[in-house]
Amino acid sequence: SVLAEREARIDPIKMGDTPSIIKAMNIMDYDVVGIGNHEFNFGLEYLDLAIASADFPMISANLYNEETQELRYDPYVILEREVDGIPIKIGVIAFLPPEIMMWDRVLLEGKVYAEPIVDAAAKYVPKLREEGVDLVIVSLHQGSSDAEAILENVEGIDAIIMGHSHGKIADKIDGVPVTMAGSWGNSLGLIHFHLLNIDGEWEVFSSCPQLWHVDEKVEAAPEIVEAVKEQHEATIDYVMAPVGTTAVPIKGYFSRVIDNEVTQLVNEAQLWYVKEYFKGTEYESMPLLSAAAPFRTNTSVDAGDVRIMNAADIYIYSNTLHVVKVNGLELKGWLEKSAENFNQIDPNSTEEQNLLARFSSYNFDVIEGIDYQIDVRNPVGQRIVNLTYEGEEIEDDMEFLVVTNNYRAGGGGYHLVDADIVLSSTVENRSVIIDYIIEKGTINPTPS
Numbered sequence: 001s002v003l004a005e006r007e008a009r010i011d012p013i014k015m016g017d018t019p020s021i022i023k024a025m026n027i028m029d030y031d032v033v034g035i036g037n038h039e040f041n042f043g044l045e046y047l048d049l050a051i052a053s054a055d056f057p058m059i060s061a062n063l064y065n066e067e068t069q070e071l072r073y074d075p076y077v078i079l080e081r082e083v084d085g086i087p088i089k090i091g092v093i094a095f096l097p098p099e100i101m102m103w104d105r106v107l108l109e110g111k112v113y114a115e116p117i118v119d120a121a122a123k124y125v126p127k128l129r130e131e132g133v134d135l136v137i138v139s140l141h142q143g144s145s146d147a148e149a150i151l152e153n154v155e156g157i158d159a160i161i162m163g164h165s166h167g168k169i170a171d172k173i174d175g176v177p178v179t180m181a182g183s184w185g186n187s188l189g190l191i192h193f194h195l196l197n198i199d200g201e202w203e204v205f206s207s208c209p210q211l212w213h214v215d216e217k218v219e220a221a222p223e224i225v226e227a228v229k230e231q232h233e234a235t236i237d238y239v240m241a242p243v244g245t246t247a248v249p250i251k252g253y254f255s256r257v258i259d260n261e262v263t264q265l266v267n268e269a270q271l272w273y274v275k276e277y278f279k280g281t282e283y284e285s286m287p288l289l290s291a292a293a294p295f296r297t298n299t300s301v302d303a304g305d306v307r308i309m310n311a312a313d314i315y316i317y318s319n320t321l322h323v324v325k326v327n328g329l330e331l332k333g334w335l336e337k338s339a340e341n342f343n344q345i346d347p348n349s350t351e352e353q354n355l356l357a358r359f360s361s362y363n364f365d366v367i368e369g370i371d372y373q374i375d376v377r378n379p380v381g382q383r384i385v386n387l388t389y390e391g392e393e394i395e396d397d398m399e400f401l402v403v404t405n406n407y408r409a410g411g412g413g414y415h416l417v418d419a420d421i422v423l424s425s426t427v428e429n430r431s432v433i434i435d436y437i438i439e440k441g442t443i444n445p446t447p448s
């Protein structure tokens with residue numbers, strides 16, 4: 001969030017201070033937290049600051065220090081509780097996405113490395129059992145396929161709490177209850193256990209995963225509102241500051257079907273920054289393109305003042321700007337992945353057909369600087385037609401530079417594999433947009 005970014009980068013807090021999210025979690029009295037991927041977006045030092053201010057342990061069983069080859073964080077914790085006056089030991093173990101080494105490479109490379117999740121689970125879940133725990137709960141910052149892989153290879157797991165892919169899941173995999181509680185605090189995942197204690201040994205009689213959904217009827221907790229009030233109000237003041245004006249409305253409503261103002265603005269800003277950055281370098285004369293996706297399809301900025309809050313709405317993630325070198329074949333493959341946004345349409349059918357597939361808007365990249373069409377009559381992998389650069393057909397061996405972000409450059413969304421990254425910057429894409437608007441004064445992001 002912008003509040004978190006402000007505390008980490010804009011008006012940074014110092015070691016000994018407590019980030020607002022940790023203040024809230026301390027009040028909520030968390031027992032333990034499994035580390036995910038976005039915790040690394042502001043670097044290891046800031047994560048250390050957050051951990052130091054937390055009243056609960058933050059754990060991960062698959063991240064190691066490069067220098068010592070030892071785990072950077074505790075792999076698990078054992079919580080000692082009582083059920084009806086009878087002691088019970090609950091082991092909680094956590095795994096983070098190894099892809100952090102791609103997504104935040106510029107912040108992590110040479111400092112830490114991540115072990116594959118299944119390998120780490122096979123190593124540490126048995127150790128938990130050896131310590132005599134009665135329940136093993138896995139905090140997995142990944143989706144169902146990774147949960148399935150763990151359960152196929154590792155025994156002794158009683159529940160998995162998933163995250164990362166923002167789905168809403170309350171189900172069982174191979175008889176093991178799993179939850180995933182959406183995103184932005186819109187749900188709370190619960191797993192209910194019916195336990196039997198037989199001759200001093202706990203057994204799971206049954207289990208039931210569940211989601212509690214949060215809506216406007218759920219009131220804000222007053223103690224948390226008070227605890228973060230100062231930073232909250234300072235963030236509001238910050239995001240309300242105007243940075244320029246737009247001559248046209250910037251709407252994201254149809255951004256999954258047409259090139260629109262949202263992706264146009266992001267691409268114009270990214271090209272503006274990189275053209276200046278590469279002046280006088282070996283890359284100055286190379287064809288330069290830019291890729292942007294509509295992170296939110298309900299973005300709406302009226303013509304007139306553009307504020308920092310608008311830039312945060314257009315670019316909601318704290319991604320950093322990266323540039324990759326691709327050839328014509330790789331460029332087409334990138335676009336073909338984006339074209340999976342659409343279902344295949346049968347022009348001979350008289351029945352209604354859904355144009356849009358189940359596809360995340362943040363993976364629908366629009367690439368500026370080339371011309372192409374998506375023929376939805378064709379099957380997946382064969383949709384990109386009339387692909388040209390400056391009026392000439394793009395050949396497989398032609399080379400291009402494409403401005404994107406660390407997530408995409410690192411393989412996020414599977415548009416790119418082992419990308420040739422020529423620029424890994426710590427400059428946020430959102431900051432580039434803000435600087436571009438300030439530089440131009442008035443913008444007119446109308447797709448041509």
